[in-house]
Amino acid sequence: MSWGLISEMGYIGIQTTNIEASVWDATQLLGLRETNRADGTVYLSASDVHHELVYVESDVDGVDTFGLVARDGYALRAIRRRVEDEGFQIISERPRGLGIEDGFTFVGPENFVFEIYIGMQQNQASFKSFGPDRYGHLNFHPKDVTGMMKFLHRVLDFRLSDVIGDDFAYFMRCNPDHHGIALVKGQGTLHHHAWETQSIADLGKLGDRLHKAGRELIWGPVRHGAGHNVAAYYVETSGAVVELYTDLEQIYDDNRDPIIWGQDENWWNMWSSYRPEDFRKHGIMPVVREPKNLLR
Structure with a gap:
């Protein structure tokens, strides 16, 4: 249930200088599963979606992206207009990574980057081991x-x-x-x-x-x-x-x-x-x- 333009939290993206150690933490300590990897990027999930955590191989450790799910296509377009009206820099007019149907990315206050999107692919876990929901x-x-x-x-x-x-x-x-x-x-x-x-x-x-x-x-x-x-x-x-x-x-x-x-x-x-x-x-x-x- 959502009253507004954002229906749910989507994913967190993190740049890491040690991507294999980061993936080990996520899979062996937290209990996520790896769903995909390509071009120095690893996608992980707890639920039955393509990703809820993304690690990007980098020469710095830092925040890459906050991913937020728009309620529908209308909401996605409405947020896009608000972002334009506020004068924030849009750095991608389409999804930046894998597994997302439509979305855009902008640099918000204090250089925090937001990707607003709809239509993430499903990725059903074959079985449930330890880890969060x-x-x-x-x-x-x-x-x-x-x-x-x-x-x-x-x-x-x-x-x-x-x-x-x-x-x-x-x-x-x-x-x-x-x-x-x-x-x-x-x-x-x-x-x-x-x-x-x-x-x-x-x-x-x-x-x-x-x-x-x-x-x-x-x-x-x-x-x-x-x-x-x-x-x-x-x-x-x-x-x-x-x-x-x-x-x-x-x-x-x-x-x-x-x-x-x-x-x-x-x-x-x-x-x-x-x-x-x-x-x-x-x-x-x-x-x-x-x-x-x-x-x-």
């Missing part, structure tokens, strides 16, 4: 957090679910999921991409896999106040954080007023006031690929 949301830290919030609302029809402090953080939704995009004021980085699983037990199994690999959780499990999800976090090879979560709040009242939290009120963990001091220091910067290098 789907890609759920992302969290990034723009310098102008209120400006980014207004852009997501004005151009892409996202709505506010929770507001944290004054010009500090916003949780925004495009469908009943409490948030598809969370914004926290910061240094212009992607902090984490998040994946929905069925049970809190899966978070424990993730911790076990990390331990066997000589890695560790950097926080969690925790029960967030904003969104109510139970979550655990680790750092992947690129430097981005990965969240595995369950039990996210669903909002079926399209006109529900946002919940307001004080910045120092405990919106981050209903089980404890503890937060790792370096948790928000992780993340990767956006990197804009030149049009001549885009997949055709």
